[in-house]
Amino acid sequence: MSARKLGLKQRYALMTRGLDWETTYQPMEEVYPYDRFEGIKIRDWSEWEDPFRLTMDSYWKFQAEKERKLYAVLDSFAQSNGQTGISDPRYINAIKLFITGVSPLEYQAHRGFAFTGRHLRGVGPRVAAQMQSLDELRHAQTQIHTISHYNKFFNGMAEWPHMHDRVWYLSVPKSFFDDARTAGPFEFMIAIGFAFEYVLTNLLFVPFMSGAAYNGDLATVTFGFSAQSDESRHMTLGIEVIKFLLEQHPDNLPIVQKWVDKWFWRGHRVLGLVAMMMDYMLPKKVMSWKEAWEIYFTEAGGALFQDLARYGLRPPKYADVATAEAEHISHQNWCTFYQYTHAAAFHTWLPTAQEMDWLSEKYPNTFDKYYRPRYEMWAQMEKDGHRFYNMALPQLCTTCQIPMVYTEPGDPTTIAFRQSMYKNERYHFCSDGCKDIFDAEPEKFAQSWLPVHQIFQGNCGGATVPDVLDWYKLKVGEDNLDFGQSPDRKTWDEWQASKSRLAG
Amino acid sequence: MSVIAIRPDYEAHTEVRDRLGNFHGNQVVYVHWEKHLSFCAAIAFPLPPDMPFGAFIDNVIKPHYAPHPQAEAIDWAAVTWQIDGADATPDLGKSLAENGVGHKSIVRFWTPGLDGYHGSAS
Numbered sequence A: 001m002s003a004r005k006l007g008l009k010q011r012y013a014l015m016t017r018g019l020d021w022e023t024t025y026q027p028m029e030e031v032y033p034y035d036r037f038e039g040i041k042i043r044d045w046s047e048w049e050d051p052f053r054l055t056m057d058s059y060w061k062f063q064a065e066k067e068r069k070l071y072a073v074l075d076s077f078a079q080s081n082g083q084t085g086i087s088d089p090r091y092i093n094a095i096k097l098f099i100t101g102v103s104p105l106e107y108q109a110h111r112g113f114a115f116t117g118r119h120l121r122g123v124g125p126r127v128a129a130q131m132q133s134l135d136e137l138r139h140a141q142t143q144i145h146t147i148s149h150y151n152k153f154f155n156g157m158a159e160w161p162h163m164h165d166r167v168w169y170l171s172v173p174k175s176f177f178d179d180a181r182t183a184g185p186f187e188f189m190i191a192i193g194f195a196f197e198y199v200l201t202n203l204l205f206v207p208f209m210s211g212a213a214y215n216g217d218l219a220t221v222t223f224g225f226s227a228q229s230d231e232s233r234h235m236t237l238g239i240e241v242i243k244f245l246l247e248q249h250p251d252n253l254p255i256v257q258k259w260v261d262k263w264f265w266r267g268h269r270v271l272g273l274v275a276m277m278m279d280y281m282l283p284k285k286v287m288s289w290k291e292a293w294e295i296y297f298t299e300a301g302g303a304l305f306q307d308l309a310r311y312g313l314r315p316p317k318y319a320d321v322a323t324a325e326a327e328h329i330s331h332q333n334w335c336t337f338y339q340y341t342h343a344a345a346f347h348t349w350l351p352t353a354q355e356m357d358w359l360s361e362k363y364p365n366t367f368d369k370y371y372r373p374r375y376e377m378w379a380q381m382e383k384d385g386h387r388f389y390n391m392a393l394p395q396l397c398t399t400c401q402i403p404m405v406y407t408e409p410g411d412p413t414t415i416a417f418r419q420s421m422y423k424n425e426r427y428h429f430c431s432d433g434c435k436d437i438f439d440a441e442p443e444k445f446a447q448s449w450l451p452v453h454q455i456f457q458g459n460c461g462g463a464t465v466p467d468v469l470d471w472y473k474l475k476v477g478e479d480n481l482d483f484g485q486s487p488d489r490k491t492w493d494e495w496q497a498s499k500s501r502l503a504g
Numbered sequence B: 001m002s003v004i005a006i007r008p009d010y011e012a013h014t015e016v017r018d019r020l021g022n023f024h025g026n027q028v029v030y031v032h033w034e035k036h037l038s039f040c041a042a043i044a045f046p047l048p049p050d051m052p053f054g055a056f057i058d059n060v061i062k063p064h065y066a067p068h069p070q071a072e073a074i075d076w077a078a079v080t081w082q083i084d085g086a087d088a089t090p091d092l093g094k095s096l097a098e099n100g101v102g103h104k105s106i107v108r109f110w111t112p113g114l115d116g117y118h119g120s121a122s
C-alpha cells in the first residue's frame, strides 16, 4: 500500500499545529510568565493566520540551497580579487559602518526572536518567531563572512563586536536593540517585527543593497539576494502581528499605538546613520535620503496606515517632524562625523564640488543655505592647514544617545534642546519624540549608558582621547581620520598603479 | 512607576548611571555657542562646582571654541547667556554653583553680530 500524498494545506496543518506545549503538572501561567504583564489581551491564539505557510522542513531545505549559492559567489569574489572592482575606495566606509553598526543587530534580532518564540504561547507566532530567529542568526553569520574578505585589505572592520559594545556612536544602534530586547515579547514584536521590519526596513535594506550594487560590491549584493526572501517573510510577520493584536481585543489599541509611536521615532533616529551613508558615503549615489523617505515612508507608509485606520490605529506621532527632518538629517550627521573623525572607526571627507552640486540639486530647500557654507568654511580651513576638529565631547540625547545635533522644527539654525526632571536629576533630549519616550518610562531610560558620561566617570580606559580610542581598540592613523591620508587610500592607489603597469 | 515591567520591584534593581556622585566630585556642564553649528552640538565637561564662572569662560569655553574663525572676534562683555533655559547674567567671580549651574545644566550663549560663517549659522 502506498502512502497517501498529503495536500499542501493538510501538510501545513500537521507540521505547524498541535505542536504547542500544554503543561500537565505546572500551571501554564508559570511556564509562560511573559505574555501577560504588558497588558495585551489574547482571546484566541488559534486565530493567528500565517500567510507564509512555510513548514520547518522546507525552511531548512530552502535556506541550505541559498547558503550554497551565496558561498559559491563569495569564493569566486575572493578568487578574482573582487575588492579591486569597487567604484571608489571610499565606498568601503559604508561597509565598515554596516559591520560595526548593523550586523550586530542581526544577532540581537536572532536573540530577541528566540525569546519571543519561547514566551508567546500561540503555536503560530512561535513557529514564525523561531524561523525569523534562525534567519537573523544566518544574516549575522553571512554578513560577517561576506565582509571578512574586505577586512583582509581595509582597516576599521577587524574589531567590530568589541567596538559595537563600546564606541560612542555605535551605542546608538546598540541601545536601540537593547531597549527592544529588554521589553516584553509583544513590544518586541511591534518594535522589531512591525516598526523596523515592516515600516522602516526598506529604508535600511534597500539603501545598503542598492548602494552595494551601484558601487560594484558584488559580495554584498549577493548577500542581499540571499536575505531577500527572508525579509519578505519578516514583513509578513510584522503586519500579521499588528493585525492580530488589534483584532484580538479593543483594549490592545492604546498599548499598540504607544509602541508604534515609540518605535517609529526610535527607528527614525537610528536610520539617520543610513541617511548619511546614502548622501555622503556612497561614491555612486542611488538616490537621496529625502527621496528614499518620500517613496518608502511617506508613500508606502502612508498607504499602510490608511489600511490600518480601520482598527483605529493612526500614523505614528511625529511622523510629520520626521518627514521635515529628511531635509537635514544626513547633513547634520555627516558634519558630526567630520568633526569627530579622530574618534570614528571609518574615514571621513568633505564632499567634492561635484557631490556638493548633487546635494544642492537633491536638497534645493536646505543644502545651499545651511550646509554648503559649512563645508566651504571647512574646506578653506583645510587649505589653510587648520583642518577643523571638535576636541570636546558632545552632549548626548538620553534616549537615542545621538549627540544633540538636531535642530528645532522650522529653524535649522538652532539646536533643539528638550529636558525632563526625574527624581531631581535633569535629562536631556534631542527632540519631543525622544523626550516623550523617556517620560513614558523614566525608570528604564534613567539607566542609559551614555558614552560621554561614562568617559567622564573613568569607565572607558582613561581620561584622554587616545586612552579612550585604545579602549575602543581603534587604531589611530589607520582606522580613523580623513580618507585622503589613510592607509586604505594608499592600498587602493597601489592597486591602481599595478593595474596600469599591467595594462601599460 | 510608569514603566510596565514583569517585576513590581523593577526600579529597585536599576542604577541611575548619571548620578552626580559618579563623577568624582565634578558635575557635568554643557555649553553651546549659538549660531555656530560647525560645533554640531553643545559640548560637555566634568567640572568642579566651585569653579569660578570667569575661569569656566577662560579655561574651558574659549580654548574649545578657538578653532572657529569667528572665535577671536567675540566681545565677551556683549555676550548674552541662558542657564537651563532662563536668561542669566553670570557673575564671573562667583562659582558655577553660585551662578545656578548645577549637574547637567546647559549654558547657552549668543554673540551679537556673530552669526556663523557668512551669517549661515555654521
Ligand SMILES: [Fe+2]
Pocket: A106, A109, A135, A136, A139
Ligand atoms: Fe536580518
Ligand SMILES: [Fe+2]
Pocket: A197, A230, A231, A234
Ligand atoms: Fe529581517
Ligand SMILES: [Zn+2]
Pocket: A269, A397, A398, A399, A400, A401, A402, A429, A430, A431, A434
Ligand atoms: Zn534623541
